[in-house]
Amino acid sequence: MLSFVGLGISGFESIPIEGLETISTADIVYLEQFTSPISESDLKKIQDSIKGEFKLAKRWLVEDGNEILEMSKEKNVVLLAYGDPYIATTHIELRARAIENKIKTHSIHASSSLTSMIGECGLHFYKIGRIATIMSEMKSLTTPYYVIYKNLIEGNHTVLLLEYNQDKKFFLDPKDALKGLLETEQGQTRNVITESNYVIIASRIGFKDQAIVCGKISSLKETDFGKPPHTIIIPGRLHFTESDALKLFGKCIDEPFDNSEKTEKISNQMMKKYVPMVREALEEIEPLYKNQKEFEIILDNAERYIKDAEIFLGEGRDENAILSIGYADGLVDALRLAKGLEFKM
Amino acid sequence: MLSFVGLGISGFESIPIEGLETISTADIVYLEQFTSPISESDLKKIQDSIKGEFKLAKRWLVEDGNEILEMSKEKNVVLLAYGDPYIATTHIELRARAIENKIKTHSIHASSSLTSMIGECGLHFYKIGRIATIMSEMKSLTTPYYVIYKNLIEGNHTVLLLEYNQDKKFFLDPKDALKGLLETEQGQTRNVITESNYVIIASRIGFKDQAIVCGKISSLKETDFGKPPHTIIIPGRLHFTESDALKLFGKCIDEPFDNSEKTEKISNQMMKKYVPMVREALEEIEPLYKNQKEFEIILDNAERYIKDAEIFLGEGRDENAILSIGYADGLVDALRLAKGLEFKM
Numbered sequence: 001m002l003s004f005v006g007l008g009i010s011g012f013e014s015i016p017i018e019g020l021e022t023i024s025t026a027d028i029v030y031l032e033q034f035t036s037p038i039s040e041s042d043l044k045k046i047q048d049s050i051k052g053e054f055k056l057a058k059r060w061l062v063e064d065g066n067e068i069l070e071m072s073k074e075k076n077v078v079l080l081a082y083g084d085p086y087i088a089t090t091h092i093e094l095r096a097r098a099i100e101n102k103i104k105t106h107s108i109h110a111s112s113s114l115t116s117m118i119g120e121c122g123l124h125f126y127k128i129g130r131i132a133t134i135m136s137e138m139k140s141l142t143t144p145y146y147v148i149y150k151n152l153i154e155g156n157h158t159v160l161l162l163e164y165n166q167d168k169k170f171f172l173d174p175k176d177a178l179k180g181l182l183e184t185e186q187g188q189t190r191n192v193i194t195e196s197n198y199v200i201i202a203s204r205i206g207f208k209d210q211a212i213v214c215g216k217i218s219s220l221k222e223t224d225f226g227k228p229p230h231t232i233i234i235p236g237r238l239h240f241t242e243s244d245a246l247k248l249f250g251k252c253i254d255e256p257f258d259n260s261e262k263t264e265k266i267s268n269q270m271m272k273k274y275v276p277m278v279r280e281a282l283e284e285i286e287p288l289y290k291n292q293k294e295f296e297i298i299l300d301n302a303e304r305y306i307k308d309a310e311i312f313l314g315e316g317r318d319e320n321a322i323l324s325i326g327y328a329d330g331l332v333d334a335l336r337l338a339k340g341l342e343f344k345m
Numbered sequence: 346m347l348s349f350v351g352l353g354i355s356g357f358e359s360i361p362i363e364g365l366e367t368i369s370t371a372d373i374v375y376l377e378q379f380t381s382p383i384s385e386s387d388l389k390k391i392q393d394s395i396k397g398e399f400k401l402a403k404r405w406l407v408e409d410g411n412e413i414l415e416m417s418k419e420k421n422v423v424l425l426a427y428g429d430p431y432i433a434t435t436h437i438e439l440r441a442r443a444i445e446n447k448i449k450t451h452s453i454h455a456s457s458s459l460t461s462m463i464g465e466c467g468l469h470f471y472k473i474g475r476i477a478t479i480m481s482e483m484k485s486l487t488t489p490y491y492v493i494y495k496n497l498i499e500g501n502h503t504v505l506l507l508e509y510n511q512d513k514k515f516f517l518d519p520k521d522a523l524k525g526l527l528e529t530e531q532g533q534t535r536n537v538i539t540e541s542n543y544v545i546i547a548s549r550i551g552f553k554d555q556a557i558v559c560g561k562i563s564s565l566k567e568t569d570f571g572k573p574p575h576t577i578i579i580p581g582r583l584h585f586t587e588s589d590a591l592k593l594f595g596k597c598i599d600e601p602f603d604n605s606e607k608t609e610k611i612s613n614q615m616m617k618k619y620v621p622m623v624r625e626a627l628e629e630i631e632p633l634y635k636n637q638k639e640f641e642i643i644l645d646n647a648e649r650y651i652k653d654a655e656i657f658l659g660e661g662r663d664e665n666a667i668l669s670i671g672y673a674d675g676l677v678d679a680l681r682l683a684k685g686l687e688f689k690m
Contacts, residue, residue, distance in 0.1 A: 009454060013363035016353055016456065020362060084456060086464020089586065096467065096590040109354060109461040109551060111361065111429060111454035114470065119431020120452065122441065125459065126476050130501055133471065154495065156475055206454060241434070245441040266664040274668075298682050302675075319611040319667055323619075326668040330647075330675015337643045 002072035002098045004085040006110025007031075009206030011042035012049075019080075019108040024049050027075035030057040030068060034166040036082040036113070036229050046080070059166065065094045072103045084112035114159065117205040117231055121212055122245025127236065129156030134177045134232075135163040136170070141184040148181075148234050149192045152263040155237030162230055171228035174201045178217050178232065191263055193217075193234075198259050200233040200250065201225050214246060215253030236260045267318035271309065274325045278306055281332045288339055295335065302331040347417035347443045349430040351455025352376075354551030356387035357394075364425075364453040369394050372420035375402040375413060379511040381427040381458070381574050391425070404511065410439045417448045429457035459504065462550040462576055466557055467590025472581065474501030479522045479577075480508040481515070486529040493526075493579050494537045497608040500582030507575055516573035519546045523562050523577065536608055538562075538579075543604050545578040545595065546570050559591060560598030581605045612663035616654065619670045623651055626677045633684055640680065647676040 003022050008014025015023070023029050029050050031038070038046075047054050061067060062079070071077050085091050085107065098105050118125050129151030132144035144160060151158040162172040181193040195218040203211045203225050213223060235242075236259060243256040282302050289295040305328035312321035336342070348367050353359025360368070368374050374395050376383070383391075392399050406412060407424070416422050430436050430452065443450050463470050474496030477489035489505060496503040508517040526538040540563040548556045548570050558568060580587075581604060588601040627647050634640040650673035657666035681687070 006456065008361055010361070010363065014361045014454065016355070016359045016361055017365060018355065018358035084460050084464065087460065087470050089469050092464055092467055092469075092590050093586055096586070096593050099593045107461075107465065109359065109456035109464075111351065111456060112460045115429050115432065115457045115460050116452075116454040119429065119437055119454075122437055124434050124437075125432050126478070129475050130473070130499065131471050150499065154475065241438055241441070245437050248441050248444045270664055270668060294683050294685065298679050301678075301682070305675075319615055319663075322664055322667045323615060323671040326671020327675040327678070330650075330672040330677075331679045332675075333646075333672070334643050334676045334679030337646070338639050340639065 001076050001104045001106065002068065002095070003076075003078045003106040003108065004091055004095060005078050005080045005108045006084045006112075007038070007046075007080055007082050008110035009083055009113045009116055010111070011039060011207070012045035014111055014206065016108055016110055019110060020049060022106070022108060023078050023080060024051060025076070026050070026052050026078040028053045028055065028071055029078045029080055030055050030061070031080045032057045032059070032062050033082065034059040034062075034164075035088050036164065037166070038082065052076075059090075062090055062094065065097055068094065069098060069101055069103065072098060073101070083114075084109050087112055087114060111206065113205050113229070113231070117159070117202045117233070118157075120205055120210070120249060121200055121202060121233060122249045123157055123233070123235065123242050124239060127155070127157050129154060129158055129236070131159040131161060133161045133163070134172060134180065136172050136176070138180075141180045142188065145181060145184045145188055145190075145192060149190050149263065152192065152234070152236050152260045153265045155260050157236050158234040160232040160234065162228075162232065164229055171230070174225055174230045174232050175221065175223075178220075182217070190266070196262075198235060198254065198257055200235060200246070202231045202233060203227070204229065205231070212246075212250030213253070214250050214256065219253045234259060265318065267313070267322055270322055271313050271325060274329060275306060275310060278302070278325060278329045278332055281329075281336065282306070285332065285335050285339065285341065289335060298331050298335060302328045305331070346421050346449045346451065347413065347440070348421075348423045348451040348453065349436055349440060350423050350425045350453045351429045351457075352383070352391075352425055352427050353455035354428055354458045354461055355456070356384060356552070357390035359456055359551065361453055361455055364455060365394060367451070367453060368423050368425060369396060370421070371395070371397050371423040373398045373400065373416055374423045374425055375400050375406070376425045377402045377404070377407050378427065379404040379407075379509075380433050381509065382511070383427065397421075404435075407435055407439065410442055413439065414443060414446055414448065417443060418446070428459075429454050432457055432459060456551065458550050458574070458576070462504070462547045462578070463502075465550055465555070465594060466545055466547060466578060467594045468502055468578070468580065468587050469584060472500070472502050474499060474503055474581070476504040476506060478506045478508070479517060479525065481517050481521070483525075486525045487533065490526060490529045490533055490535075490537060494535050494608065497537060497579070497581050497605045498610045500605050502581050503579040505577040505579065507573075507577065509574055516575070519570055519575045519577050520566065520568075523565075527562070535611075541607075543580060543599065543602055545580060545591070547576045547578060548572070549574065550576070557591075557595030558598070559595050559601065564598045579604060610663065612658070612667055615667055616658050616670060619674060620651060620655060623647070623670060623674045623677055626674075626681065627651070630677065630680050630684065630686065634680065643676050643680060647673045650676070
């Protein structure tokens with residue numbers, strides 16, 4: 001039998017009652033610490049509550065899994081893991097392999113930093129978009145950058161997990177992660193992350209020295225966020241109850257504000273540029289085609305498609321809006337080119 | 346002092362060690378059950394472990410909050426809540442009000458069904474998109490429908506929470522929720538939810554009679570999912586380890602498959618239609634403008650913009666792709682209209 005037991009986010013104290021019973025009666029307890037560090041005092045409390053064998057499990061041992069699975073065939077084995085056991089996909093895969101090997105499995109869930117930190121910051125859980133991870137060895141932060149972009153245009157909050165490497169005792173500093181995102185902005189220029197963005201740094205959530213610090217990136221440049229683990233949250237649209245709670249629960253260097261306002265959808269950016277441009281180009285050529293029936297049809301169509309584009313945008317049919325303004329632009333430019341004028345795409 | 350204590354997802358057994366200590370020494374423990382039902386036997390175990398006063402708290406009492414806040418000024422008060430305490434925004438607001446009233450607060454997190462169910466289904470947590478709720482009194486399911494659409498085109502999984510009304514002892518049947526989504530598809534026609542969609546119904550996650558049933562909507566029409574709470578998960582792109590785990594952890598009536606393949610981005614749908622159409626229209630008029638230099642420039646431009654549209658789509662710059670194909674279409678149609686041909690928008 002192989003039991004996956006969550007340790008929760010606050011050390012020994014956050015183990016569920018059922019989890020404590022399970023580890024205390026197990027033949028072997030493997031403790032993995034590669035998703036988050038565990039303090040010496042918690043380690044001691046865990047060891048003291050175990051009657052069977054206790055083993056620290058490195059990442060490779062869990063990923064390889066053979067020893068744990070072999071032991072579980074005959075004995076009562078527990079894999080004790082920080083937070084909720086199945087946030088780490090490694091544990092899901094180990095459970096799947098156990099079932100394939102006809103080993104009975106049992107799961108005891110516990111608090112996860114992913115859910116806890118949202119509430120600790122006063123944010124609404126249903127507004128969290130897809131999460132992203134930032135690793136120091138990433139060649140580019142384009143993927144997390146576009147996760148943030150897509151979340152922001154939907155008004156969603158983004159949780160950015162930062163690298164923690166147990167073997168190297170390395171944790172990615174939130175300031176370095178933000179620096180990487182600002183550099184990515186230079187290349188991508190979608191106005192997703194600038195120094196005036198509002199960010200929340202949630203540190204050591206669940207521990208006694210938990211800290212939530214927030215403000216503009218420019219205001220946090222010199223801040224020491226202390227020991228890991230840290231997480232960055234990029235808030236999207238903020239309900240007033242979220243802003244109010246954030247101010248009460250965290251240390252806000254700046255007043256919280258909505259990041260999603262400045263990150264405009266690409267379709268909106270395009271429409272703002274093209275609608276007035278095409279309209280102006282159309283007005284310029286209208287006199288040149290006066291009383292030429294076959295060309296007036298084209299001008300009428302251009303006029304109609306500009307209007308349609310605006311209606312589509314208002315209805316949230318962004319793709320149709322872009323297609324229409326592009327089409328109107330093409331109609332107008334054909335007539336301009338035919339008269340030897342500059343085109344306006 | 347006001348402590349928010351999570352009960353976790355498995356009744357009394359899932360309370361964290363620290364949570365049990367906190368409720369056992371509190372002067373008053375309020376238990377709220379409006380987010381999920383709690384069994385009689387768990388209720389008894391909770392009551393037995395409490396030395397102080399025990400009170401069941403209806404939704405209005407927590408939302409109003411005055412009694413709880415008043416009591417917390419002088420006494421050690423606990424609000425005990427199903428799952429993690431801050432998934433319910435009501436509890437976040439109550440904590441904010443407590444702090445404003447200079448009442449000390451304390452939070453004890455616990456397992457949440459939102460995180461637990463993902464792992465129980467073998468899915469990867471980082472692939473969860475924004476969650477949505479379906480209520481029976483909703484006039485339309487357009488909002489959850491578009492949450493699913495947006496998640497699917499990003500390959501994300503969607504968690505759909507279903508209404509539970511404690512006072513009316515009402516829970517929304519997953520089959521009714523799916524029926525509502527299928528009806529919404531009739532009006533919206535984005536090919537988001539059809540009977541051939543793959544869905545997962547996760548029931549009573551964390552309890553002994555937990556069940557995970559999955560298959561095409563058409564295969565689940567007669568299934569009785571038993572007692573609440575139920576949640577629907579619409580999987581997006583599935584990693585093979587997710588499909589494998591789902592088959593081992595749940596009861597799959599059909600082989601798991603990727604829902605996101607059939608739900609194509611609107612931009613892709615447009616490009617598939619317009620690129621061949623504009624190209625054909627262009628070829629048709631090319632002979633009519635042979636050796637007319639001012640018009641050949643227009644034809645060359647149209648050709649170039651069709652190619653650009655395809656390149657942009659390949660680069661993921663969807664809006665630019667649509668703008669380009671719209672523009673090419675406009676150029677071509679202007680020349681067609683000028684020759685008295687039908688336009689092709």
